[in-house]
Amino acid sequence: MSGPRRAPGSVVLLSGGMDSATCLALAAREAPPVHALTVLYGQRHATEVARARALARRYRVATHTVLRLPLGGLLASSLTDRRRPLPRGRARPDGAIPSTYVPARNTVLLSIALGLAESRGAGAIYLGINAVDYSGYPDCRPEYLRAFARLARLATRAGVEGHRAPRLVAPLLYKSKADIVRLGERLGVPWALTWSCYAGGPRPCGRCESCRLRARGFAEADVVDPARGGPARRLPRRPTS
Amino acid sequence: MSGPRRAPGSVVLLSGGMDSATCLALAAREAPPVHALTVLYGQRHATEVARARALARRYRVATHTVLRLPLGGLLASSLTDRRRPLPRGRARPDGAIPSTYVPARNTVLLSIALGLAESRGAGAIYLGINAVDYSGYPDCRPEYLRAFARLARLATRAGVEGHRAPRLVAPLLYKSKADIVRLGERLGVPWALTWSCYAGGPRPCGRCESCRLRARGFAEADVVDPARGGPARRLPRRPTS
Numbered sequence: 001m002s003g004p005r006r007a008p009g010s011v012v013l014l015s016g017g018m019d020s021a022t023c024l025a026l027a028a029r030e031a032p033p034v035h036a037l038t039v040l041y042g043q044r045h046a047t048e049v050a051r052a053r054a055l056a057r058r059y060r061v062a063t064h065t066v067l068r069l070p071l072g073g074l075l076a077s078s079l080t081d082r083r084r085p086l087p088r089g090r091a092r093p094d095g096a097i098p099s100t101y102v103p104a105r106n107t108v109l110l111s112i113a114l115g116l117a118e119s120r121g122a123g124a125i126y127l128g129i130n131a132v133d134y135s136g137y138p139d140c141r142p143e144y145l146r147a148f149a150r151l152a153r154l155a156t157r158a159g160v161e162g163h164r165a166p167r168l169v170a171p172l173l174y175k176s177k178a179d180i181v182r183l184g185e186r187l188g189v190p191w192a193l194t195w196s197c198y199a200g201g202p203r204p205c206g207r208c209e210s211c212r213l214r215a216r217g218f219a220e221a222d223v224v225d226p227a228r229g230g231p232a233r234r235l236p237r238r239p240t241s
Numbered sequence: 242m243s244g245p246r247r248a249p250g251s252v253v254l255l256s257g258g259m260d261s262a263t264c265l266a267l268a269a270r271e272a273p274p275v276h277a278l279t280v281l282y283g284q285r286h287a288t289e290v291a292r293a294r295a296l297a298r299r300y301r302v303a304t305h306t307v308l309r310l311p312l313g314g315l316l317a318s319s320l321t322d323r324r325r326p327l328p329r330g331r332a333r334p335d336g337a338i339p340s341t342y343v344p345a346r347n348t349v350l351l352s353i354a355l356g357l358a359e360s361r362g363a364g365a366i367y368l369g370i371n372a373v374d375y376s377g378y379p380d381c382r383p384e385y386l387r388a389f390a391r392l393a394r395l396a397t398r399a400g401v402e403g404h405r406a407p408r409l410v411a412p413l414l415y416k417s418k419a420d421i422v423r424l425g426e427r428l429g430v431p432w433a434l435t436w437s438c439y440a441g442g443p444r445p446c447g448r449c450e451s452c453r454l455r456a457r458g459f460a461e462a463d464v465v466d467p468a469r470g471g472p473a474r475r476l477p478r479r480p481t482s
Contacts, residue, residue: 069310075356097398104356107396111352115316115345139396147392154385155348157338160377 007123009062011035011113011166014055016048018194018214019128019172021055022180025187026171027126033062035120039109041102042072051195058190063120067112075103097136098209100198106139110148110168117166118156126169132176145170177217185223192226204228248364250274250303252354252407255296257289259435259455260369260413262296263421266428267412268367274303276361280350282343283313292436299431304361308353316344338377339450341439347380351389351409358407359397367410373417386411418458426464433467445469 010031014020015038027034036059038052049066056064106129113125129140138144149168152158158165172180184191196214197204204211204227218225251272255261256279268275277300279293290307297305347370354366370381379385390409393399399406413421425432437455438445445452445468459466 065315067311067315070308071353071356074306074308074353075360097401101398102356103359103398104352104396107352107355107392108349111345111348112312112315114348115312115343118344119316136401138398138401141395144392144395147388147395151348151385151388151392154382154388155345155380157342157344157379160338160379 007121007164007166009033009035009120009122010124010126010169011037011117011120011122012061012126013109013113013128014038014052014064015128016051016055016194017128017196017210018184018189018191018217019130019180020052021189021191021194022184022187023126023128023169023171024055024059024061025184025189027124027169028059028061029187031122031124031126031169034059035116035122036061036064037113037116038064038066039112040066040068041075041105041108042070047197047200048195051193054193055190058193065116069108071102071108075105097138100209101137104139106137106144107148110152114152114155114166123164123166124169125166126171128172129170130172130175130177130180132174142173145173176220177213178220181217181221181223185221194227196227248362248405248407250276250361250363251365251367251410252276252278252358252361252363253302253367254350254354254369255279255293255305256369257292257296257435258369258437258451259425259430259432259458260371260421261293262430262432262435263425263428264367264369264410264412265296265300265302266425266430268365268410269300269302270428272363272365272367272410275300276357276363277302277305278354278357279305279307280353281307281309282316282346282349283311288438288441289436292434295434296431299434306357310349312343312349316346338379341450342378345380347378347385348389351393355393355396355407364405364407365410366407367412369413370411371413371416371418371421373415383414386414417461418454419461422458422462422464426462435468437468 008031010027012024012027012034014024014036024036036056038049040049053064117125129145131141145168152168153165156165175183196210198208198210199205214225249272251268253265253268253275255265255277265277277297279290281290358366370386372382386409393409394406397406416424437451439449439451440446455466
């Protein structure tokens, strides 16, 4: 049994946020069939999952896997541990890594995506990693991504059997948040279905770093964010809770 | 908050097999305190978990995390999918990768170990990866391990803040199974607590590749394997089921 040579199809890491929604829209256009993968690793913003499901339905993915990893008590982060306070705004002196950093998170997510892509014979993994308007996480940098791509070639059948490993596609890597909003607008991303807030309340808190990055992106792109309650440019067909 | 510089302590990937038990014995000696990590990824041989718990108790680890990852239906392998037959013996023409290969398994395990090591401030990750008497899996090769070590430096706070990332320790990488048995004998590894069989029956099947590799290792080292029912050289104080 040999693996795929130039496999069609893709795995999309779908958190339910605006970046992964934009990736999903791109993958659905460029590399169908799409296998969406949502990993719950104990983060506070479980609201994202409902959004991920709604987005997966909207884009008629081939499969959508929602995987619960009980990592909350394991990985030290204010994003997964409710006893730790969330930082407000950009309170990071000297470019220090904020407490919302989840140790090795992207490596865990990508490794599962890699296994899924190899199992399904998908040729690409789309992820909404971003190294411009981001939070200073080490595993969001281009050199990190290159190291993972190299690992992926060695970690899989491809490394032994000589065909191509699933390639990593990070279309947002060098984009500002405003550029992501512009790209999403062109692709028709249903922003109202997406969720960015770290706090996990019924509505976005507007104060956490993720909310601030999102607000600035929409403002700079001169687009009204329908998820913030302004006049919606595009309403979802079936609004989700 | 800066991370550890030269952190003591280690994370040990503990499956309950003879290789990981030998790693545990080494880590307990070289790099305490030990944080044992057992990941259940849907493999057939859940018996290993009871053995992992017994080994963790025996070596008085600081913490033992048993993590259930529902990857069984996700990753295509005869090791995790009961509908697929297990190969018997070394039925691998032309060095093909056997069906027991679990896509990206070691990458998933190592990424979780990396997150745990960073969270606990442990300076080393011990794993019983082996590139000699092994099953031809791509993610057991030295070049794979080097690529992961490089990734680990980039994936963590270490990559940004300039201190050392957890180092990977693979003390069995170039050892034959017989050499592992000899090393384990010197360290006093309680072999009777370990489990190697892929089949998951009440006793080792003696036919799967893992059973055969183990049997050959003990035979070549001229040591009787107490787990195979022969005359035991060393009986566990408290035999486990």
